[in-house]
Amino acid sequence: MATERYNAPASEKHWQQVWDQREVFKTRTDTSKPKCYVLEMFPYPSGRIHMGHVRNYTLGDVLARYKRAKGFNVLHPMGWDAFGLAAENAALERGIHPATWTYDNIASMKAQLKQMGLSIDWDREIATCHPSYYVHQQRMILDMMAKGLIYRKSSKVNWDPVDHTVLANEQVIDGKGWRSGAIVEQRERLQWAFKITDYAEDLLAGLRTLDKWPEKVRVMQENWIGRSEGLLIRWKLDPETSPAQHAELEIFTTRPDTLFGASFMAVAPDHPLAKSMAEKNPELATFCDECRRMGTSAADLETAEKKGFDTGVRAIHPLDPTWKVPVFVANFVLMEYGTGAIFGCPSGDQRDIQFARKYNLPVIPVVVPVDEPARAQALNKIHEGIAFDGDGVMINSHFLDGMTPKRAYAAVAARLEEEKLSGAPVAARKVNFKLRDWGISRQRYWGCPIPVVHCGTCGIVPVPASDLPVTLPEDATFDVPGNPLDRHPTWKHVACPTCRKPAVRETDTMDTFVDSSWYFVRFTAPHAKTPTDAAATNYWLPVDQYIGGIEHAILHLLYSRYFARAMGVTGHLQKSLAEPIEALFTQGMVVHETYRRAGIDPPQWLLPTEIHFEGEGDTHTATEIATGKPATIGSIEKMSKSKKNLVDPDDIIANYGADCARWFVLSDSPPERDVIWTEDGVKGANRFIQRVWRIVDDVADIPIQGDEMPSIFSPDALALRKTAHKTLHGVSQNIEGLRFNVAVAGLYELTNALAAASKSGDGMSFAVREATIILVQLLAPMMPHLSEQCWERLGNHTLIADSPWPLADVALLIDDTITIAVQVNGKRRAELIVPRDLSQEDLQARALLLDTVVKAVDGKPVKKVIVVPQRIVNVVA
């Protein structure tokens, strides 16, 4: 029968329609079945899907389809992280309303995603910018405010003095506003913030239970939370040197044991003491200003040298009232961490020693190694300006001498906790965190309005539940910078809900991380009239497998963990669901070669479609099609607009089909690593698709001889059956473990075996048909359209998407004869093919008789023989 090539575009369109019409992927809460919630990070509707999306959603779809076939009730939803700055930029630059821009983008990206053939329940689609979503967010936020989880906090914002607008960090480039170019100022502003720091300890402890999260992500979150134990110590300030309102200076230290090595104190430029001293000292004021200015970019910090300014203030050492220590303002002390003040112990801290040497401050060694010559070495190094921060023994430390640093720590803490300074203990133990509270106020239009009203009489008044949602005014203007809500003529003017006097709405909107911190909860009951539905959350949560990029390792995932706890406090979520994500998988990027015009600097990048290749493999060269001039093939990098190394998923789907793109991104590279997109790889994937189709087409024409399984199988037929069932077992295991590249390799092997199988022999037609059916079923999660087409061609009238996962015949997974490697002194010398159940004694005897073994032993006495059943024999001579 004449074989037609598999027509991917036609087939894919057809099967997508069938799935839609039969509502195959519609999900209902059904507590009689085990559930599986598979979730990929929802996209930002930027306009077009990219290869990263293709990879992300393919990975999730394979798992979702597999679990469905395994009998799970699968929740696999999709939505849109639809608020954000880009929509407002589009409005500003192109005069399109943010809503129009966003909803248009959603429509086109949804069409693209549908072309991928994902097993998504589109009835559950949500867009965070839609009032039907954010009304619930506003309800919860009000509940959280009522529970004291949110508070008003004065914090710094980037202020553009020309555009009169607040800038996001990404809009500040080299300390200047991205549009105006004006030097950005830091301004204090009252903002709403979540008291996430109250949960620092709990969020840290919770990490230990997340054993299905990558170690890497847990470590990153742990560092971000940054717990450290130390001592708060209040130092009396010499009244002759300090302003009246500053009688003392409180510092935080993790090393109170090194207190006798103190040679200076340092405070942050924004510390109250620095500020009051600067009032009377213009030079100090200038220094503080300089420090503030360089605080903006990480690159500056990296190269900045440690600078200080002696305030003239002297602090009195808490363990020796006769000892006075100078107080500096220093550019490396952070106001946001600890108390914004430190004491410097140069001998034990590299940063402090640099500082001390620069300003001629004493360097007193206080911890040194116990034994020589290490001690002498350490002392020498300290003398040369290299701090010693190891463990050892205390010296030069009065009553601490001879103690270990650990004991000295305890001794200092015990003593200072007892001592009093103006009636209160000098020191207190304190656990400190790097984690800061989560400020959620954004001075933007395209975000969820914070539903409160500011009243001159009543203060801050929550918008009554009956008035929710507070929606965005559609007639806002975007032609000038600044917050459109703030300058809208009428929107913010309302009557106070309490006293009915004129009042104003909050014009700040929420950080979009709030939207994404609970969308996966909303998916469990997207049409509920309340934010959540207890029955649905109880059944569906936690998310069984979450898949997304590593770039969200900290903020999104930490905020989501926090938000689940906050929702627990307000009763919107079961407290047992404090960890809402059971397993996390972080995928690698899709990367591609870069191309640029040869010999031109700065580089002029070229799209892959603008390039013509000559030669093949390692020696291929590129020319620019339009000009015929040579192009340089550059490094392999993440696909990006700036480097133009983009491949449009639409082009691939149009030319090869979605299955081909899916198969490619699953092949070769393990999903957690980067995958290199190559044209050769895509062609290879396409070849495989055609090959499968040919095999299925051939097999479909073999007449079926009854339903009965033959009683006799030729050796070849048996071998094929074993390959099929072993592949079934292996592919199942590898999908469960998300080792899709290994599963793909197994499917190639089965296909190769099937293609090579003879068509005659006892039971062969049965074996071929059986193996083909298994192959198609195993391919179904990965290439669903091709599999449906093959399934139909094989005479089925059902959908493969509705078919259960096949069961492997355990008897076929075990071989009767096995190959045993025989080693002599650990080197492989021979192979033995033996019955599986051969005794160890017989195995040993047969190994010792082998010619190659006898030769290798070379007459030496055999000391012992290691026999590992069913694996190896090692003769030691």
Add this chain to the structure above:
RNA sequence: GCGGACGUGGUGGAACCGGUAGACACACAGGACUUAAAAUCCUGAGGCCGCAAGGCCGUGCGGGUUCGAGUCCCGCCGUCCGCACCA
């Protein structure tokens, strides 16, 4: 600087608990079919020596543990990622 991951053929990678290293794919070479090409099919291939049989070497480098190490331990080297003056 701190933290983490990784290092296997020409390339992407496989190798479960320490048990035949290099599955599978890409690229390459040779062949078949064809007027020709495409498509398809077959064959080959870690390195070195050898006509071959076969031998030796081989998982970044150097040690160690073990009958046996890509896998475990110690020390280096390199690459990538994250955080970054955190007291």
